[in-house]
Amino acid sequence: MDEARPELQSRTQHQQQLAVLMHELRTPLTVLMGRVQLLRRHVRRGDDAVRIDTDLEAIEAAIVRLTAAVERLDRDSRAE
Amino acid sequence: MSSPSLPLPSSLSPPSPDGHRPQILAINNDPAVLALFRDLLEEAGYHVSTQTYVDRDLDQIKALKPALIVLDYMWANEDASWSLLQMLRMDPATKAIPIVLCTGAVHEVKALEDHLVTMGVTVVLKLFNIDQLVDAIRERLGADRALRPIDAEG
Numbered sequence: 001m002d003e004a005r006p007e008l009q010s011r012t013q014h015q016q017q018l019a020v021l022m023h024e025l026r027t028p029l030t031v032l033m034g035r036v037q038l039l040r041r042h043v044r045r046g047d048d049a050v051r052i053d054t055d056l057e058a059i060e061a062a063i064v065r066l067t068a069a070v071e072r073l074d075r076d077s078r079a080e
Numbered sequence: 081m082s083s084p085s086l087p088l089p090s091s092l093s094p095p096s097p098d099g100h101r102p103q104i105l106a107i108n109n110d111p112a113v114l115a116l117f118r119d120l121l122e123e124a125g126y127h128v129s130t131q132t133y134v135d136r137d138l139d140q141i142k143a144l145k146p147a148l149i150v151l152d153y154m155w156a157n158e159d160a161s162w163s164l165l166q167m168l169r170m171d172p173a174t175k176a177i178p179i180v181l182c183t184g185a186v187h188e189v190k191a192l193e194d195h196l197v198t199m200g201v202t203v204v205l206k207l208f209n210i211d212q213l214v215d216a217i218r219e220r221l222g223a224d225r226a227l228r229p230i231d232a233e234g
Contacts, residue, residue: 019185022184023184026184026206026207027110027112027113028112029206029207030113030116030184030206030207030208031110031112031113031116033207033208033209034116034120034208034210035116037209037210038116038119038120038123038210054119058112058115058116061112062112065112
């Protein structure tokens, strides 16, 4: 039973790391999805440039976060 | 020739015919998500307050008296969101506030489904359509207003 414990701990740790990674991917994806829908609405409605800029800046920031998360995943997978 | 008027998306129609703007509290640990919720829900006609898990403080929530709370359930940070949900449901001052749980933790929430239903929590799965979230909020506020005695409002 004691022999199985390190393996169990390692699996739990791995699952936690995956959960964190999923969260790091899903959060900017959620922002991206929501902002694109808002942007479409704002453009159709002919809203002012400030509102449209806010959407575009949020979209850009979400893409930067996604890129960083993917690069981290790539780095980690090479290190394993 | 005038074009036929199209129905407004549900998230653009006013929340209540009498012009009352219910207060929504959005709780999340991510400023970009909170900014999205704020823009979306203000456009839908709500007053919006935001809070992070770091400053989770029931007294603050009690003072605000939100009509509804949008809570992000993060499996990666399970303790903070889950314990806040439990605290909200255990405190007599907050237990009746409708809660909409936004989450990407599909499997984990599935396992807790019965418990969440018992707690009166509506789940909206990420990645959601923005109208889906507004519809869920509107539905909860409508249902709770219909169920609550008039003197319990405000």
